[in-house]
Amino acid sequence: MHAATALTFREAAAADVAGIVALVESAYRGESSRAGWTTEADLLEGQRTDPEGVLALVESPDSTLLVVERDGALVACCQLEHRGTHAYFGMFAVSPALQGAGLGKQVIAEAERRARADWGATEMHMTVISVRDDLIAFYERRGYGRTGRMSPFPYGDERFGLPRRADLQFELLVKPLA
Template identity: 50%
Template sequence: MGSQPVSLAFREATPEDIPLLLPLIKRAYRGSASRAGWTTEADLVADDRIDAAGLLTKISQPTGAVLVATDTSSGSFVSCCEVLHHPGSNAAYFGLFAVDPLLQGGGIGKTVLAFAEGYAREKWGVERMEMTVIWTREELIAWYGRRGYVKTGERREFPYAELVNGKALRDDLWFEVLEKDLVAAA
């Protein structure tokens, strides 16, 4: 974890990126490869996190984008995330955040999160960013806290019925909602 600094280039994902994005997302969230990083959910959920159809839906969302971060020296995908504007509101949602587990701990996550916040502010003029994190992920919630996110006190249900090719390993999962004031942070 935390290898040499990586220079990043950002862009919106296209449908052609799906074959490269799916393995990155799975490595970051699920299975034995995810254990190389600190953001694994392998002890909580045993599924694929998202499939090609679900990723295409997110990429094609007219009020959102899947952002890709590539290593400028190799061109390889090292991170991605989703940003989604809530039409009629001053908020955007941040999710589907994946950093290659072998590169976690080196600042890529902070850089990608900051880019996504700036993207949402500039593209939609939003003032707040929200996200959901599984309540058991205290270390991850603390990481977001150090980046200005606070718990709202709102809980959202875990989508047990929407798991992709697998199952949850616990029956007590739910999401903690976190929020950041992007105006104050700017």
């Protein structure tokens, strides 16, 4: 048994956009996503993100897009956005072949550390599709609490995918970082 290879965390650059889009799509859409447990293939078809959206996050002064590499290969990513006293956690993806091995937990921990250290954030916020009970339970085990505060899914905006059901909405999850 070989030792686990160290992960490298760094801020994304414009040159990373295509790889990030491919990673996010592989984790959430289509048949490849079914290899992992975070798939949204039964809920949504179409795209999860696009190069323009990812590049906007890379270039935004209030946003950090973290990429995670192992042996030079992109294996995970997440976005952090500075919103006053809290940070927003989004665009979280782990390569489907590597899901379930603790990589996601490491990425979340690093994101929380950076939000505290870089911005003094006292809370981390995220939104999750409310019918994703397995995913919400994963975040609850990491200390995130359900708020019951819902926001609508952007039906009709194909940049966010093509919904396969009519009851999709986002629930706000919050974790204190103090």
